[in-house]
Amino acid sequence: MSGHRIRLLMWKEFLQLRRDPLLLRLLFLMPILQLLLFGYVVAADVKNLSTAVVDLDRTSTSRALEASFGASDYFVITQHPGETDLKHLMDTGAISIAIVIPEGTQAALDQGQTAPIGVVVDGSDSQVASVGSGYASQIIARFNADRMASQGISVQAPGVDARVRVMFNPTLASVNTMIPGLVAAIVMISIMAVMGQAVVKERERGTLEQMFVTPIKPVEYLIGKVTPYAIAATVQLLVVALVGIYWFGVPFAGQLSVVAAGLGLFMLTSIGMGLLISLVSHTRQQAQQLMMLLLLPSFVLSGFIFPIDSMPAAIQPLSWFIPLTWAIQILRGAFIKGSGFEALSTQFWVLGLFAVVIFGAAIAATRRRLTE
Amino acid sequence: MSGVDPVRPGPLLGTAPNPDAALSVRGLTKRFGSFTAVDGIDFDVPRGQIFGFLGPNGSGKTTTIRMLTGTSGANAGAALVLGEDVLSHPERVKKRFGYMSQKFALFEDLTVEENLRFYAGVYDLSAEEFAKQRAYVLAMADLRGRENELTANLSVGWRQRLALGTATIHQPELLFLDEPTGGVDPVARRHFWDLLYDLASRGVTLFVTTHYMDEASHCNQLAFIYRGGLIAEGRRTTFAAT
Numbered sequence: 001m002s003g004h005r006i007r008l009l010m011w012k013e014f015l016q017l018r019r020d021p022l023l024l025r026l027l028f029l030m031p032i033l034q035l036l037l038f039g040y041v042v043a044a045d046v047k048n049l050s051t052a053v054v055d056l057d058r059t060s061t062s063r064a065l066e067a068s069f070g071a072s073d074y075f076v077i078t079q080h081p082g083e084t085d086l087k088h089l090m091d092t093g094a095i096s097i098a099i100v101i102p103e104g105t106q107a108a109l110d111q112g113q114t115a116p117i118g119v120v121v122d123g124s125d126s127q128v129a130s131v132g133s134g135y136a137s138q139i140i141a142r143f144n145a146d147r148m149a150s151q152g153i154s155v156q157a158p159g160v161d162a163r164v165r166v167m168f169n170p171t172l173a174s175v176n177t178m179i180p181g182l183v184a185a186i187v188m189i190s191i192m193a194v195m196g197q198a199v200v201k202e203r204e205r206g207t208l209e210q211m212f213v214t215p216i217k218p219v220e221y222l223i224g225k226v227t228p229y230a231i232a233a234t235v236q237l238l239v240v241a242l243v244g245i246y247w248f249g250v251p252f253a254g255q256l257s258v259v260a261a262g263l264g265l266f267m268l269t270s271i272g273m274g275l276l277i278s279l280v281s282h283t284r285q286q287a288q289q290l291m292m293l294l295l296l297p298s299f300v301l302s303g304f305i306f307p308i309d310s311m312p313a314a315i316q317p318l319s320w321f322i323p324l325t326w327a328i329q330i331l332r333g334a335f336i337k338g339s340g341f342e343a344l345s346t347q348f349w350v351l352g353l354f355a356v357v358i359f360g361a362a363i364a365a366t367r368r369r370l371t372e
Numbered sequence: 373m374s375g376v377d378p379v380r381p382g383p384l385l386g387t388a389p390n391p392d393a394a395l396s397v398r399g400l401t402k403r404f405g406s407f408t409a410v411d412g413i414d415f416d417v418p419r420g421q422i423f424g425f426l427g428p429n430g431s432g433k434t435t436t437i438r439m440l441t442g443t444s445g446a447n448a449g450a451a452l453v454l455g456e457d458v459l460s461h462p463e464r465v466k467k468r469f470g471y472m473s474q475k476f477a478l479f480e481d482l483t484v485e486e487n488l489r490f491y492a493g494v495y496d497l498s499a500e501e502f503a504k505q506r507a508y509v510l511a512m513a514d515l516r517g518r519e520n521e522l523t524a525n526l527s528v529g530w531r532q533r534l535a536l537g538t539a540t541i542h543q544p545e546l547l548f549l550d551e552p553t554g555g556v557d558p559v560a561r562r563h564f565w566d567l568l569y570d571l572a573s574r575g576v577t578l579f580v581t582t583h584y585m586d587e588a589s590h591c592n593q594l595a596f597i598y599r600g601g602l603i604a605e606g607r608r609t610t611f612a613a614t
Contacts, residue, residue, distance in 0.1 A: 008493040012479065012486075019481040019522075210477035213441040213548075214494045215466045 005216055009224025013198075017228060023194070031186045031236045032243075038178045039248050049132050052079035052089055052098040054118075059106035061147075065117070068143050069099060074135045086120065096122040097132045109147070176251065179244030180331035181304045183237045187263060188270045188324055189295065190236055194229045195274025196287040199366075204283065218367045226271050233267065254334030258341060261348070262330035265355040269323045272358035275366050298324045323358070326351040384414040391455040394419045394546050394577035395440065400449035402435050409435045411600035412449065417579060417593065419545075422572050424591030425581040432600040433581040437550050440579070441471050454545055467495055470544035472535050474551035480524035484515055487523055487538055495542035509537030512567060529560035536567060546577045553587065565590050 017024060053066045069075045079095055089095045100118030108115040119136045123129045202208040211221060244250040273294065281287035299305060301315070302324035308316055319325045326347045333339035333347070341348060389396040395417040402410040410432040417423040427433050438444035440451055442462020451458050456465040478487045488509060492502045510516045513533035515526075523531060532552070540547060549568075553561045568590070572578055580591060588594055595605040 004496070005494060008490060012482065012490050015486060016479065016481050205480070206473060206475035206477040207479055209443070209473060209475075210471070211494075212443045213466070213469075213471035214491070215463065215496075216494055217463075 001217065001220055002215075005220050006224045006227075009216070009221060010227055013225060013228040017232070027190060027194075027232055027236065028239075030190065031182075031240050034182060034186065035179075035240055035243055038182050039244070047073055048076050049074060049097050049128065050078045050095045051075040052081055052086065052095040053077050054081060054083050054086065054098060054100045056083065056103040057101045057105040061106035061109060062101040064147075065101060065140075065143055066099070068139055068146075069136075072135065072139055074132070075139075090120070090122055093122075096128050097136065099136065176336055177332055179240070179248060179250045180335040181302075181328045182244070183240050183263070184266060184324055184327040184331050185299065185304055186236055186240055187233050187267055187327075188273075188298065191229060191233050191267060191270040192274040192277065192291055192294070194232075195226070195271055196277035196281065196291050197284055198225060198229070199275065199278035200281050200284050200287045203278075219363075222275075222363065222366060230267055230271070237263065250335065252335055253338035254336075255338070255340060258334040258339070258344065259331060261341070262327060262334065262344075262351065265348070265351045266323065266327040268355040268359040269327075269351070272355070272360075272362035273323075275362035276358070279362075279365055298322050301325070302328055304328055320350075323351060323354040326354070384416060387414075389450050389452045390416050391452055392419075393417055393452070394421070394454060395423070395579065396450075396452040397440070398450045400436065400439060400451055401447045402432075402439060402444070403447045408600050410439070410446075410597075413597065413600075413602045415595050415602065415605055417577060419577050420572065420575050421593050422568070422578045422580065422591045424588045424594045425579060425597065426583065426585070426588055426594060427581075427597035428583055431597045433597060434550055436597070437471075437548050437579070437581065441469065441548055442466060467542060468544055469546040469548060470539040470542065471548045472539040472550070472552055474554040478523050478531070478535055478538060481522060483520050483522055484510075484526075484534060485519040487534070488541060491538045491541050497542060505541045505543070509534070509541060513537045528556055529563065532556060532560065532564060533567065536564070540571065540576075544576065546579065547571065549578065549580045551581055551583070553582070553584070 051069060053069065055062045055066060066077065070077050075097065079089060081089055083100065086098050086100075090098070098118075098120040100120065102116065102118070105115045105117070117140055119133055119140075121129045121133045121136075199208070202211075212218070241252075245252050277287050277290050277294075281290055297318075301308075301311075301319045302322045303319065304324060308319050308325070311319070329347045330344050330351065333344050337343075384398065387398070389398050393416045395415070397416075398414050399412045400410055400414075401408065401412050413432075413436065425433055425436070435444070439446045440453055440458060442453075442458050442465070446459050449459075453465050454468050458465055479490070482490065485506075488506050489502070492505065497505065510519065513530060513536070515530060515534060518526075523534065526534065536552075553564055556564065565587075568578055568580075580587070582588070593606070596603050
């Protein structure tokens, strides 16, 4: 193996990368676009729900209640309709939640009675419905507590007081779980896309054939080919991680070494898959289609978008066979929980096995194919 | 129908390969599954010859070149390239021969200069050697002043000459040319053969495959391959007489 020839191949690869403006733009636009999509759209928490307040009581209590809804981030009071207009507003989608304060609410409260407040939720979006009604009851509960405290009444009412404490991700921000997953997904997409295409392209053009009559060895060719794209992928994932941490405020609780080891193993796996794609594909279109075929189940089954626990029991074992599953678990564990190698040892063993098997098979197959 | 028997048993059949020849092949065989692509061929190419390897498409020409350039193994037989056993130790001789295929196999997204620099580096040329060979190739390919153009923008004749230049940048003793003039107009083809004669006059052995019979007239030794077997072989004058 000659370091000189490997450097030469890398130099050539970087030049070619620089001359391919479309590929270069894709390499850097893709993670940014994905960040924006996943960071703002997919991971968006239920917030700013268009809210209508139907105030039939018109007292200081009802206005105070309305104000506490308006003060939260979750509700934006956009309408003050009459009771009969509610259905129409809900049907047209103008509002997704309505608070109805019946006449006599203040009077009832003053007499020490329970006053019912109506919360009407648009159930056509189940997430909005469950999260919105949950927030609404929290706000009403807090309003109650404040009111009683201000009147010197003890809040220690009898009964069950359930307090759910969410560990590790107290704000329940989806972006915190999305960004670590996205880092892994980007490694996979960009390495597989480029590796798959690059070798096929060289075979199509005949430059591969030309290189192998020279003293270039298959191993040197592979290292020279893989390294530039591994570097590009590292830059990409650094951008994603930094934007995630500093722009989206994703906490990084973990050790850098755990993240680096997990990503390193996952990169080897992705390089292996990219090479295998390029070996079985005769044209770049085939490589492209094959990649899509592999990416879709990876995204759906790995827990990247949908939690594995909420998949049908019969489907769940499939996720074990997807390397992305384990990479995401390592990254989420390291980012959010600060888990170390010990806590993630299963994940590391499995991902390590994938890396050895897939990368090893790809290298062996490529060597055989290149020399035949 | 599998293969055609040689017209005559070659005089080389069963003899030991000749280490003094540029190429010496005995019983070379390549099978892909049940298909025999190259079926026990024997030939010698003395140094300094222009050896024409003729045959229709699919007759085994390219497969033979792949084995002789060490990019593909053989199922049986022996092959000495410049006296080295290319089948078991291709790396020992790879620096001493060049190869140019019908397909323009330079990097189209690199410039003329970068292509030259890449292949010069692959063959470990020193800085002085590179400067000398670069000047020679640019003059030969008529590309002086166009060093920084992408090869994708060159027209066929220039590309072909540049490909010849990069294939010979390390001054090989032997040059394999696999249908080098495919898709080239007659004037450029003529010009290209002038360059090949120039190489031959400097002692480079040329191994040229073609299916154009008229190109055979440029060669001073010929072999015909058909369905994987050699059916005739000898000096050009022998064929002219028959």
